[in-house]
Every structure is written in structure tokens, then in C-alpha cells.
Amino acid sequence: MPSWLVKSEPNTYSYDDLVRDGRTVWDGVRNNAAALHLKAMSEGDEVLFYHSQDGLAVVGVARVARSAYPDASDPQGRFVAVDLVPVRALPRPVTLAQIKNEPALAGMAMVRQSRLSVSPVTDAERAVIAAMAGE
DNA sequence: GCCAACGTTGGC
DNA sequence: GCCAACGTTGGC
Numbered sequence A: 001m002p003s004w005l006v007k008s009e010p011n012t013y014s015y016d017d018l019v020r021d022g023r024t025v026w027d028g029v030r031n032n033a034a035a036l037h038l039k040a041m042s043e044g045d046e047v048l049f050y051h052s053q054d055g056l057a058v059v060g061v062a063r064v065a066r067s068a069y070p071d072a073s074d075p076q077g078r079f080v081a082v083d084l085v086p087v088r089a090l091p092r093p094v095t096l097a098q099i100k101n102e103p104a105l106a107g108m109a110m111v112r113q114s115r116l117s118v119s120p121v122t123d124a125e126r127a128v129i130a131a132m133a134g135e
Numbered sequence B, C: 001g002c003c004a005a006c007g008t009t010g011g012c
Helices: A015-021 A032-040 A096-101 A123-133
Strands: A003-008 A024-026 A046-051 A057-070 A080-095 A118-121
Touching: A003 A057, A015 A024, A015 A046, A015 A057, A015 A080, A032 A080, A032 A118, A046 A123, A080 A096, A080 A123, A118 A123
Parallel strands: A003 A046
Antiparallel strands: A003 A118, A024 A080, A046 A057, A057 A080
């Protein structure tokens, strides 16, 4: 089963906010490459939750509770949203610096294309991050 | 259909 | 605050 990574600025919506809400609509993605990844998500897929700008670390795991459907916040109706639920916070957040220093993660999509807000994570990468996080 | 100008994201 | 990366827009 593939997994994914989404970015969020914690000032706007943090992993703690997701835990508090219990479920959220992941909408507002307005980038084609990111939207393709959203569409490829299946219900039940794991999603790593990354804090950009302030934090710069993967801090938790979420799960896709509803696969892609039209994004109600997009007046043109071109983009999609998914629903996410929290699974657990990582015992130890995995920082961007750690990711960049780990050769096994050098090929991660989020590293290679830093502005991509939704990206795929391979099973191998997922396993490395799990180990680094003390999961 | 090309490409310069411009806007946005996100790390540093 | 700066700048690199990259997507989008608009003139031609």
C-alpha cells in the first residue's frame, strides 16, 4: 500500500488541529501535480503530516478517510479534496534536516521538488521514516 | 505556441 | 528578508 506526505503550515493548520478536529477536509490544493497525487489516494492510505515554514518536520501520521471528490472551495470545479483523520503523532518528529542527511531518503519526492504540497512516499521510504521516528 | 514577466511556495 | 524553484499569465 502506497503512502503519501502532505505539507501544512502549522500556523494555518497543524497536526494538533487535526487531532482536535478528529477529521478534516484536505482542500485548497491548486497545483496539478499535487492534485494528481490526491486523486491517486485510496481510502485507508497512510499520510505523513509535515509542518512547513515553522517546524520543518514530519510530525504525525494521518489516514485517508474519503478518497478524492470535487473540492467545494474551487469555483471552477477542477480540483479535488480528500478527507483525513489523525492516526498518531510520531514518537520523535523527523526533521527535514534528518531527511536530507539520510541517503535512503535522498530520492523522496518532497526533497526533489520542494514546493510540492502533496507527494508520494514509497514503502521503503516509509519504513526508514518509521525507524527514524521510533514508531 | 513561445517566452518574458510575474506570483507563490518554502527553505535558509 | 532573500532567493531558488516552478507554475501561470498574457503579449506577440
